[in-house]
Amino acid sequence: MSHPSHQLLFAMSILAAAALLAAPASAQTAAYPTKPVRIVVGFSAGGPTDVVARAFADFASRSLGQPFVVDNKPGANTILAAEAVASAPADGYTLLVGATNHAMIPALYSARVKFDAVRSFAPICTVAVSPTVLVVGPAMQTPTLAAFLQQVKAKPGQRTYATPGTGSSGHFASEQFTRLTGTTMNHIPYKGAAQAVTDLVGGQVDSSFATLGSVLPQVQSGKLTALAVASPQRSALLPKVPTFEEAGVKGYSADAWYGLLAPAGTPPAIVAALEKAAQAFAQAPATVDKLRGLGMDARSVCGTSFGTQLQREVQSYSRIARELDLKTE
Template identity: 55%
Template sequence: MRHAFRTTLLAAALGFAAIGAAQAQSQPRLVIGFAAGGPTDLVARAFAEHLGRATGQTVIVENRPGANALLATEAVAAARPDGQTLLAAATNHTMIPALYAGRMKFDPVKSFRPICTIASSPTVLVVGPGLPVKTLPEFLERVRSKPGGASYGTPGQGSSPHLATEAFRKLTGLSLVHVPYKGAAPAITDLLGGQIDFSMATAGSVLPHLKSGKLHALAVASRERSSLLPNVPTFEEAGLKGFVVDTWYGVLAPAGVPAETVASLERQAVAFAKSPAVRDRLQAVGMEPASLCGDTFAQQIATEIVANTQLAQQLGLKAD
């Protein structure tokens, strides 16, 4: 009797259906469109651990890097809408329609049921040993005098850091060379090694290196200074007006997931964001908990898709 009650409770908590023999063949999984070690991966693994503790089931984390998360997004869009397969998405999700319109096998809005955001992170301009400057004005002067243009790394063509850097380039008139990677972690590795000059990175991908002094932050792209980087000026304070970029991380399910499953997932996402232990863990890697859920989250995604598609067209951005 106790075993039957516990099994029912687990199924209700996340909607992980097909108990018994079917469960033995399939485990819940959280799919990530970037390489291990980057900010999306870090927050997704923390959330997967939270879900595992809440349900007593191991949530498998599956990295499917490539094409600015297009491959991972396709996989989740095609999954059964039973709550077993979820997508760990980030702001770059809203760039996919602008970059891959001819290659998408899904609708970025209609193919998914947004659950909640679970974290956010400020975007920060960081330089490595290849570009030893200390302020934004020094950076601008140095890059303008650099033959061939300074190089910058991003998690991929059309990723949110790529879009942010292209907007920055348009605003400043700089000559820049884009070097795309399959995730934030390999881009930061090359930045540390001096293979690229700078990155418009999320704080979550660079905070440990900023604390160690291996990388240097010049400005943060938020309206106010970040509590994570209180000594780093905003772009406005550093002399560049109108440059604000927000980055979110969230969980999406395939469209058609039962309402009770969505409600359970939302409750888990909110509980995740409210946990003091989670807040400490996220802040340690440059993130803050967030829990924008349901229709409000869905509307934000739809709005960002329209805005980012227009911006990508203005900047001439498209996937290789």
């Protein structure tokens, strides 16, 4: 009569042992984070990357129950911030909120960096994009991308485009466009986006491949004309402006992304927790509204997809830098 009870006891002991074996892993997952998390940003406070980082930090603090604290570490075109995270313990307590220029580091500074822009990091998710938009000012009154291309091809190397500086995301976006379309234009670099936009509005330069956030007020007021956005789909902020694909330039994409990275080797359970938080942040209505006010769209590309995108961009920017013989100090 005792035989069934022996079987029951044996089964219960097996289940108890299995539960004990599983406990450390599940406890580790459930425990993160148990202390404040530092989010390093390679720009000064107030810029778009910083604003995105602070919005995510606030959201993650509330959803994960520990403070997420932004640490601004500007300098050397974000190299100092990336280096600080790449060399930090891979425990999920030091993270990087980076932007598109992270993928440009190998193209411009490979001789001086002590980390690999791809392999030194665990990609979590992008959380926002600021589409690159081709805008023209009063010096080049072309209503469509087709008309713009017609004028550029009619005067090879004479039409000008403004950028925030040599080696900037705008510079790379412009060079990608000219290579894809077989055109040549004259690059006018500035020391920042504000002066470039001022001269574009004033008619000193013809065009600019700019992040949408940097030119949105001028487009909305009619001082600049947006011809196309370099995104897979139209921007909700400029619903009447076609994508480059729709306007006839196939395969051109130049979104400026903002995303979360951790040191390489961060435990998968912690990466998964951060990925879940990043996706929830990008989907939150409050995030969507806040980012739209900055000329950005909330969008999350996570894990291996984000890693693949990063690798592809590094290769593309490095190739363009070699072709242009870009030198940096």
